[in-house]
Amino acid sequence: MLHIVNKSPLEKNALDSCLTHAQAGSTILLIEDGVYAVTKGNKVEPAMKKVMESCTVCALWPDLEARGMQDTVIDGVKQVDYNGFVDLVAENATVQSWL
Amino acid sequence: MLHIVNKSPLEKNALDSCLTHAQAGSTILLIEDGVYAVTKGNKVEPAMKKVMESCTVCALWPDLEARGMQDTVIDGVKQVDYNGFVDLVAENATVQSWL
């Protein structure tokens, strides 16, 4: 399953809810304001590092770059562009957006 | 100062932010999805009880009733209708909405 989160982790509970529901082996893609979750020093950094032990975490780099956060991404996060986003959707049988 | 919060306390950080900024003596009015904050058993009940020691907490009862939460309001919360909402705005020199 591909989980997509587009909300800032400190503004809304969408990421929290995603993290407590994502099964081991899932892929989590962060887009839009969701990308702040994988930036160093954010309050949710420990939670993200923990989920990365069992899930693949990706972030859309155009969204990181728009927000000036491209140089502060947590190690191990896979950065993708819109083509990579399309590939992730194609590779996973189901897609769940956490709105 | 009158603080207005219209967001669910468990979905967004608006109430949190309001509670950490409201000065003693302020009035906090909960409207729309914000009214869930003053319902018994909600995770934020202890935080609401604490702020009630130094601030007046009000809730719009038409919004409580719409959501079926009118019978489970924390003791000490002042329930107002739209007329009471108008009075609160008139009584306080400044109004801050936590969107």
Add this chain to the structure above:
Amino acid sequence: MKFGIMVNEGPYNHQSADSAYQFAKAAIEKGHEIHRVFFYHDGVNNATKLTEPPQDDRHIVNRWSKLAEEHGVDLVVCVAAGLRRGIVDENLAAGFRISGLGQLVESGIQADRMVVFGD
């Protein structure tokens, strides 16, 4: 007392358009004056005359128009926000007028209170 109101969300999608209306109506009934209702962000969508909600639902746009007609409330749609979202003279409902952001700041200066409704 003179109240300024800012509405930041579109009708039906968020309750803020409803809350703003209920507040304005109650204020008028209590003898206060609504200095202006300023529609910004998606709030400009409150001003389209093309809205046709289901018959058993409230008609948010007509409700505003009636408030303007009966109580002379000044309903101002931000021109820049309106252009971005397709709210222009062509589809503007009765009682609304299109103007600039200066009208919002002016309302903040002239009104005794400013109340923001949004998301």
Add this chain to the structure above:
Amino acid sequence: MKFGIMVNEGPYNHQSADSAYQFAKAAIEKGHEIHRVFFYHDGVNNATKLTEPPQDDRHIVNRWSKLAEEHGVDLVVCVAAGLRRGIVDENLAAGFRISGLGQLVESGIQADRMVVFGD
């Protein structure tokens, strides 16, 4: 592969309309098919032809129309959500059509993947 897309927010106010477009464009460039883009909730506001954003900004509505024109993408606006928000034949931009919610469910059945963009 066939993708269905659902867009739940209006243009300019939320980035989801932009993300959905960028996704659709990339999918087509990679040789996939967009089965349908279904506009629901405030997403219906993507379909107004009255939009005039500032000249130095992207034109979200025209971008969708071009996608329909060049790649035959089926852009469907929910009739009920559109009526609530004033999106009707009169202000419908080129390339969009108005239809029922069944088109969304049908897209979920026929497409290989369904991706939801919203708030």
Add this chain to the structure above:
Amino acid sequence: MTESTGGIDMDEDSSGTVKKFAFINRKAPYGTVYALESLEVVLISAAFDQDVSLMFIDDGVYQIKKGQGTKGIGMKNFSPTYRALEGYDIEKLYVEKESLEERGLTEADLLVDVEVLSRADMAALMEEQDVILSF
């Protein structure tokens, strides 16, 4: 006509296909329109003979709280419609236990029969779906 039927006009591709459709409701009613317009999709989906599940998690559990009365806010009370779902053969309603607990609610507060699942079971159920529409 198109409006009331939802424009149902299945072409040959879709007849016969049965997919697992999940409608995931995470938002409170009335504050935003998502709960109401989600329900409208659910009703339409009944005509397509799919395997439909409704899941209520986070603030979505408030959608089916008993005793809603909307006269004071001037909006339509759509909560009775959840009770009508059974008549459309939509019977799989799942509510998350932890989401209820964090809000001080129990199964007795709900206006319709549901199956209460633990968060872990809800997560597992999500994983089984083919199409997930989130509101």
Add this chain to the structure above:
Amino acid sequence: MTESTGGIDMDEDSSGTVKKFAFINRKAPYGTVYALESLEVVLISAAFDQDVSLMFIDDGVYQIKKGQGTKGIGMKNFSPTYRALEGYDIEKLYVEKESLEERGLTEADLLVDVEVLSRADMAALMEEQDVILSF
């Protein structure tokens, strides 16, 4: 014309009145339009000779993060406008220390000169205002 001037046409009531106006920014840029459209109000407010303060708290601090580049998302990068505010005599920009810290940011990450305030000082400053516009 109306568009570029913001329809400025002060009548007698308002000339001479100076109020403390606060623009409170709590949202990240680009994900929603609030940051951009808030900035448009701020620019217009400069023409009214009011006592204007901009406060950045919660995700609002992201609005003035250095190094924004929006080519990839196809949107306009409006962050340079914050640096132009000084030319409009809008010089009171306040950023909350705790909000920066929770996001791993420091003053050095910001693209414009600001005064960093503790949450307690920010709260006290809010209390002094006459008109608060929140975005």
